[in-house]
Amino acid sequence: MGLFSKIKETFVGKSTKQNEKYVAGLDKSSTSFSDKINSLAARYREIDDDYFEELENILIMSDVGVNMVMTIVDEIKKEVRIENIKDPKMINDIIVDKMFVIYANDSYMTTKINYAKEGPTVILMVGVNGAGKTTTIAKLAHKMKEEGKSVMVAAGDTFRAGAIDQLDVWANRLGITCIKGKEGGDPSSVIFDGVKQAKEAGVDVLICDTAGRLQNKVGLMKELEKMNRIIKKTIPEGPHETLLVIDATTGQNGVNQAEEFAKITDITGIVLTKMDGTAKGGIVLSIKDSLNIPVKFIGLGESMNDLQEFDLEQYIYGLCHDLMGE
């Protein structure tokens, strides 16, 4: 399957260590997607409606959007008809292939951060309540520091009790500056201070925390709009990255989240958190499909090192783990 291997080739330059960690976090039994599909194939003598229904269920269980699942399964059905495939064993490559095609969709995918050519790179973290924004900031700051960048963080979540302290604790552990405002104060002023001080101090990266907001809260979304404007005032091309943090346990609502946040800010990537659990975060496939927003990072645990660049291949392998065996 040409495309499959082609895309595979684009995932080069990953150290073995990283891959191991990825697999460990993503797929606890290290059973690959192909194995699972194989086991499904083994139970079916021929490809019939039951087979497709089971495939549908497997994908739905991973929180892949319902419409998306129907699309994938329909595509596979079509392919099976065209190629006149009867043996389920032959179908495996097609399934993986189709999922790759739908995610990749001929678009440019990158997991690299779009750094500013000069001056500080501003990264804005957004998301619903409890998605893991603050923790992700700490991990991202740690990662960038390891890469030799100087990092500053701004505690833009002035709403939730303890949020400022939380980021401050992380900043202290990392030995970086944390720009703080008053709890209950205007987050835009904190962001403004952050951008100003980042520029003055000449740091490479400024990561701005924001309060969690449900995407249907108009007032809070407007507040986010304001923060964006404030950043642009000092750094016109900023924010260079706006990362939407999505919890892997998120269900179908994830698409809504992405859509609404994308209306307000230019979302450049997704961070999929809490992937060390059993949730699959399949909804990111639907988000990529409908909004073309790629996943840039995934969070695999609670320690500082547990943030990895997104690897589509590994992800799709891990996606259907556990489910095929049923």
Add this chain to the structure above:
Amino acid sequence: MAFESLTDRLSETLKKVRGQDRLTEENMDEMLREIRLALLEADVNFTVVKDFIKNTKEKALGQDVLGSLKPGQVVVKIVHDELVELLGTDVSTVDFSKKPTIVMMVGLQGSGKTTTTGKIAKYIKEKNHKKPLLVAADIYRPAAVEQLKTIGEQVDVPVYSEGVDVSAQQIVKNALAKAEADGNDVILIDTAGRLQIDQKLMEELKELKGIANPDEILLVVDSLAGQEIANVASSFNEQLGITGAVLTKLDGDSRGGGAISIRYLTHVPIKYIGTGEKLDQIELFYPDRMAERILGMGDVVSLVEKVQDVYDEKESMKAFNKMKSGTFDLNDMLDQMHQLKKLGPLSGLLKMVPGMPKLPKFSDEDSNARLKETESLIYSMTMQERQHPEIINMRRRERIAKGAGKTVADVNRLLKQFEQAKKMMKQFSNIDPMTGMPTQKPQHNGGYNPNPNRKKVRHKKKKKR
């Protein structure tokens, strides 16, 4: 409010069935598939959906629906009953009569445990006149203790904490002693968020359970969660034996079906729902009302209760009579708007009205701004103008616009809006108060069906004849 999308979907589906004379096995299959997709899109766990579809089909067939003349009715009833069963049939609350009542809050990271703990403390302090003590046993997440302390200050409830260097077990032990000394009758323990597969942390929870011997273990569940939440709940239940669930973030637009499956799979009731970021935004969970809302029947009971709370009966009767007599004027329109405003955000209200989910979404900010604009325009009119809007000519319009700081176009818009309202009122005034149906054939207005219970109503009408 959650669930609106499921409501949309199901009302579409049922409409399809309603339109058909007979329920054949074929069209039922299509309907069941639609319901299945709707439930899956609402994040209801797929095994629950499977059962739901199976049960609905069995019941539908068992009740001789195939021969029924009104399949829609039967289907609505079956789906409704099944949903109620899915959500739990009774309202469950936490029993705080025991002294002290010990409640342990558990859940995944970021589900809203700490906030919910604070909300429950405030709720029982005010409604049950309890003297709660909050215990900060989340020693892992940075600043979790500070968060609970801040919340404790906000709701004026003491918080027991020992920082993060003492084990959670020790903190809980000491907190129990402290509560006894201080005479606290409810102890709410906030624990760290954890994955159900994290054996070390789950072990800690088991130990905490052993120490505190809690009367309630509440699992806090994010209503945004998807399929996986069923496994999470089952796992927490197996390892700890949870006694209830709290659904958080229901003010979002998620469909919250995952949380419904929890009820079904673990047989644990949902005891509270979180409906906002403020600390008083917590409510009891009413399964039947929720089922009706999901079905698009609207939460009429809640709406009526709410309306009774604030609506001035005399005022509205006055308006109703005016409506009937056709002398509805701008003053009445303003009165009605004010009455409505008392009921709270319009969007929340509309969702409780049967059939309303089909209306396009609109924001409360917009409607409030609109209301204010209308208000200022009407206030800029003379009494005569308000009673007889037809006399408002161009010069008057200019004067009114100037007075309200608006443009003539705004005045025109208001007058047009009033005309429309009046027209609508005229239609309403034709409604038979017994059946809620128009006494004359209504105009065909763009397929908008204000009453999803149409079948039922039609039935009544027939009886009357």
